Amino acid sequence: MAQASISLNYQGIKERVRLASEKSQRKTENLHILAVSKRHSADAIRRAHACGLVHFGENYVSEALEKQRELADLPLCWHFIGPVQSNKTRAIAEHFDWVHSVDRLKVAKRLSNQRPQHLPPLNICLQVNISGEDSKSGVHPEELGELATAVAQLPRLTLRGLMAIPAPSDNFDAQRKPFAALRELFEQLKPQMPHFDTLSMGMSGDLEAAVYEGASIVRIGTALFGPR
């Protein structure tokens, strides 16, 4: 996609965020747009960076590392948002700034152990299975407190907050429900979590609902880069 189209799309997304925050009276000065660049080229990322985007989300490790090598000249912040396989934790710990999709202690321990000493602690969001679907990844809400307490103690991780991918819906009120539930879990945990400041929720189709419920990172792919 041409730079002018990405730029126009980015303006459109910012406008959607602005309108939703105005209507919901949520403050958005700390809201980040994470550009989800999976299956888009390094050149597309370069053009998005030229439009002012800095945070990029990737789902597949080897695809991401290839693009990172091509883009090493740019000061980008890389977020891993896909399912984390145990045999990929070292590459993730070495090459990303954030991981949004941690849902078990085994993976968190490996990321902490494998985070290189010369880098700051790895920023972590715990992925919660908020819609209660068996097939989806994410920790069950009942088991979240125990996992959060354990992850918060790992020395090379900073536990920043929660992430969810609810079942898709095109009804605004239905979209808000799981985001509201995630925010409640976040607020329950926050008093015990010194670095908790991040609610990673909302994608191209439901970003307004996420803003209404207090998202701090919306993860936008299609609305920015076009269809994959």
Ligand SMILES: *Cc1c(COP(=O)(O)O)cnc(C)c1O
């Ligand atoms: C692909 C993906 C997105 C972006 O989805 P769009 O609907 O294209 O905006 C966001 N979050 C995660 C975890 C994804 O895998």
